[in-house]
Amino acid sequence: MEWLWWIGAALLFAVVEVVTLSFVLIMFAGGALVAAIACAFGWPFWAQVVVFGAVSTFLLLTFRRYLVHRFRTSTPVARTxxxxxxxxxxxxxxxxxxxxxxxxxxxxxxxxxxxxxxxxxxxxxxxxxxxxxxxxxxxxxxxxxxxxxxxxxxxxxxxx
Incomplete structure (x- = not known):
């Protein structure tokens, strides 16, 4: 049942991401979900943390720029x-x-x-x-x- 902690962390990251729209915390949520899978397979805690860090870094380096660009170009600018x-x-x-x-x-x-x-x-x-x-x-x-x-x-x- 330790994998539920990783699921809780992923949910927390996702909720805070909705508020900030920085496209950073959602990558951490993805890393936490993969770490939850590693935990469910019985990997040791240190390996779960390494998986969390590696997946989060991979997502940040590969998908964040695309998501930010897509968000900025698809959101209309309201002049005020x-x-x-x-x-x-x-x-x-x-x-x-x-x-x-x-x-x-x-x-x-x-x-x-x-x-x-x-x-x-x-x-x-x-x-x-x-x-x-x-x-x-x-x-x-x-x-x-x-x-x-x-x-x-x-x-x-x-x-x-």
Missing amino acids: NADALVGREAVAIAEVSESDGRVKLGGEVWTARVPRGAGAVAQGEHVRVVRIDGATAVVEPLALGTGTTDVPGPAVTGGS
């Missing part, structure tokens, strides 16, 4: 905070120049400016956020016909 605002459209509520201006962005009023060399944006024009510098949105005017309005259009009803 200021990064989520880049690329969004806004409306200039005051003239926006290289040094000053205000835009309505995501229902909030932001200080804004245009990049150097870009012309000023008149009040009411639609702009796109290029980047966020601190608490200032750096914006550029949208090309004609690509902007959207904040005012909803007339309701479309099905008819017949």
Whole structure:
């Protein structure tokens, strides 16, 4: 029944791995499972520890890199905070120049400016956020016909 200790260790490693997602402890869980098999066949404790170490090391060196790569490429990146605002459209509520201006962005009023060399944006024009510098949105005017309005259009009803 000593093999149950190895099974318990494997379960503990697996549970902690679920919390950390480091792809290290799951390799230790695999080593503990093989050590449990060695224990069930009556191998001495020192041999079980050697099997645990060898299998864990083998798994770490061969599978961890693949699993980390697979996890990172299959998990979508969620942009948050200021990064989520880049690329969004806004409306200039005051003239926006290289040094000053205000835009309505995501229902909030932001200080804004245009990049150097870009012309000023008149009040009411639609702009796109290029980047966020601190608490200032750096914006550029949208090309004609690509902007959207904040005012909803007339309701479309099905008819017949």
